[in-house]
Amino acid sequence: MTTDPANLLRENGVQVTAQRVAVLRVVSAQPHSTADEVAVAVRAEIGAISRQAVYDALGILSEKHLIRRIQPAGSPALYEDRVGDNHHHVICRTCGKTADVDCAVGSAPCLNASCDSGFEIDEAEVIYWGTCPQCAASRNVET
Structure with a gap:
């Protein structure tokens, strides 16, 4: 995040509260965190905050496109502050580590579907699945 959270x-048009800023x-500091992980970190920063207050803040921030919510199949939702660039994600099947992946070529080529069924496509969500380097290395050591 390059700007002051309160100013952002x-x-x-979002009311500034200590919870939302936190x-x-x-x-921003811990991209690809779950709501529970966000709650733990926010509590460490500002003290007591209910789980519902965290979910409410995540909801309004997502709705206003200040953060992005992704939900990989079979996983809890993850949150990040990298918005507006139509990037994708790669997720380790073993440990769940998630990383950003830029669009493969050009300016969001994945928005040009071969058959759009008449839809006006404005975003594509691609998730690559595999094994992260750490899990691959530990698997190779065990064998």
């Missing part, structure tokens, strides 16, 4: 909230800071 104001600029986007959630925004945590998502």
Whole structure:
């Protein structure tokens, strides 16, 4: 996040609260975190906060496109502050580590579907699955 979280909230018409600022800071510092992970980090930063308050903050921040919510199949939702660039993700099947992957070629080529069924496509969500280098290395050591 390159701007002050409170200013970012104001600029986007979101009421500034300590909880929302803390959630925004945590998502920025720890991209691809679950709501529970965000809650733990926010509590460490500001003290007591309910799980519902964290979910509410994540919801409004996602709705205002200040953060992005992704939900890989069979996994809890993950949150990040990299928005607006149509990037994708790669996830380790073993440990769940998640990393950003830029679009393969050009300016969001995945938005040009071979058959769009008449839809006006404005975003594509691609998730690559595999094994991260650490898990691959530990698997190779065990064999």
